[in-house]
Amino acid sequence: MKFRSTTILCVRHQNKVAMGGDGQVTFGDTVLKVGARKIRKIFNDSVLVGFAGASADALTLFEKFEAKLDQFNGNLSRASVELAKDWRTDRFLRRLEAQLVVADIKLTFLLSGTGDIVEPDDNIVALGSGGPYALAAARALVKHSQMTAEEIVNEALNIAGSICIYTNTNIKIENL
Numbered sequence: 001m002k003f004r005s006t007t008i009l010c011v012r013h014q015n016k017v018a019m020g021g022d023g024q025v026t027f028g029d030t031v032l033k034v035g036a037r038k039i040r041k042i043f044n045d046s047v048l049v050g051f052a053g054a055s056a057d058a059l060t061l062f063e064k065f066e067a068k069l070d071q072f073n074g075n076l077s078r079a080s081v082e083l084a085k086d087w088r089t090d091r092f093l094r095r096l097e098a099q100l101v102v103a104d105i106k107l108t109f110l111l112s113g114t115g116d117i118v119e120p121d122d123n124i125v126a127l128g129s130g131g132p133y134a135l136a137a138a139r140a141l142v143k144h145s146q147m148t149a150e151e152i153v154n155e156a157l158n159i160a161g162s163i164c165i166y167t168n169t170n171i172k173i174e175n176l
Contacts, residue, residue, distance in 0.1 A: 024167055
C-alpha cells in the first residue's frame with residue numbers, strides 16, 4: 001500500500017508570499033491523519049518550507065535544507081543548489097521520496113530528488129496529490145481577482161480539497 005498525502009501551494013502575489021498545505025495523510029483508502037502540519041517557517045521566520053511525500057523522508061530533507069540555509073547565511077539559491085547536489089549524489093539521500101517547496105521574500109523553488117531546482121515562471125508552485133488542482137485554481141484566481149496571496153492560497157487549496165480524495169480542507173497557511 002502507498003501513503004498519499006499533501007497538497008502544498010505557494011503563491012507570490014502583490015509583493016507578498018503565502019504558502020499553505022492541507023492536513024490529510026492517507027494510507028491506501030484510509031485517512032490516517034487530518035491535521036498534519038506540512039509548512040514551516042525557518043531561518044528567523046524569513047523562509048517558508050513546505051514538503052510532500054513520505055513523511056520521514058520529507059522531514060529528513062527539511063532538516064538537511066535548514067542546515068544548508070544556516071551554512072549559507074540564509075542564501076536561498078545557494079542552499080537550494082547545495083541540497084539538490086547532495087540529494088542527487090548521496091547514496092542515502094537519493095532514496096528519499098519527497099519534494100520541497102522553499103520560498104523567501106524574493107525567490108521560490110521546487111526541489112526534487114532528481115536534482116531539479118525549478119523556479120516557477122508565474123510565481124506559483126504546487127506539489128502533492130492535489131497539486132495540479134491547486135495550481136490551476138491559483139493561476140485563475142491570480143489572473144481574475146484582486147485577492148491577496150493568502151486568500152488565493154486558501155481558496156485554491158479549498159478547491160483542491162473538494163476535488164482530490166487525498167486532500168482535505170484542514171488548511172494551514174504561513175506568510176512572508
